[in-house]
Amino acid sequence: MMMKRFGLMVCGVLLMAACKQAKESNPNFGKLLESYYEDRLVLYPFEATAIGDNRYNDKLPNDGSAEFMKQAQNFYKIYINRLHSFKRDDLSEQDKLSYDVLDYQMRVQLDSYNYPFEQMPFNQMFSLPLTVGQFGSGASAQPFKTVKDYNNWLKRLSAFQIWADTAVANFQKGVKAGIVMPHALVIKMIPQMESMVVSDATKSLFYKPVKNMPKGFSAADKQTLTEAYKKCYLDCSCSYL
Incomplete structure (x- = not known):
C-alpha cells in the first residue's frame, strides 16, 4: 500500500511537469492545469523542492493529521469537479491526454482516503x-x-x-x-x-x-x-x- 502511495507521488510530479510545460489548445483548460499545478505545490511542498521550485522550502505539512487529510480530500474533490465541467470530446488530443491522466490520478487519490494509510506512516x-x-x-x-x-x-x-x-x-x-x-x-x-x-x-x-x-x-x-x-x-x- 505504501508503494502505491509513493507511485502516486511520482505520478503527480510527472503530471505537474507536463501541465507546466504543455501548450494547451483550450485556454480555459490550460488555466485549470496551471491552477492545479500551483495549488498542488502548496499542498505538497516537498514535491516543489524536488522539481527545483524553491518557494516552499520551509514548509513541511503534517500529512498524517486529520486536518491535512481533509484539506487534501477537498483539494481533489474541487479539482475533479472542475475537470468534469469540461466536455472531454470537445478537447484536443493533447488536452484529452491531460484530462485522462489528471482524472485517473485524482480518482485514485480520493479512493486512497477510504483506507487508513495514515496508520502506517x-x-x-x-x-x-x-x-x-x-x-x-x-x-x-x-x-x-x-x-x-x-x-x-x-x-x-x-x-x-x-x-x-x-x-x-x-x-x-x-x-x-x-x-x-x-x-x-x-x-x-x-x-x-x-x-x-x-x-x-x-x-x-x-x-x-x-x-x-x-x-x-x-x-x-x-x-x-x-x-x-x-x-x-x-x-x-x-x-x-
Missing part, C-alpha cells in the same frame, strides 16, 4: 524520515546556498518534529486496530531510524551543510546557524526516537 523503502535525511544532508534537492536557505531548513525540520509525533500516534492506532506491516519489514526500519539518532550533532548526516557553509557567510551568521543547527538536530533526534 512509512515503511522500510519509502518514508519521510528517509527523505528528510536525504534533503538535510545537503546533497539532494534542498538548497544550502544562502542564509535564507539554511533558515528554511531549520523551519522545515522543526515542523518534522510535529509530523513525527503524529506518525507515532498513528502507528499506535494501527497497532491497536491490527493494521501493521510484516515483522520482516519492520525490523529493517529500526536500524534506518536509529542510524539518524546521535548524541553529538557534529557527527550527524544532517550536519554536513554546517560543515560546508559558503565562504561568503559572515562570522556572525556562521555562529548563529551552527548553534541553531546543533540544537535543532539534538532536539529532533531526542523527540523522534
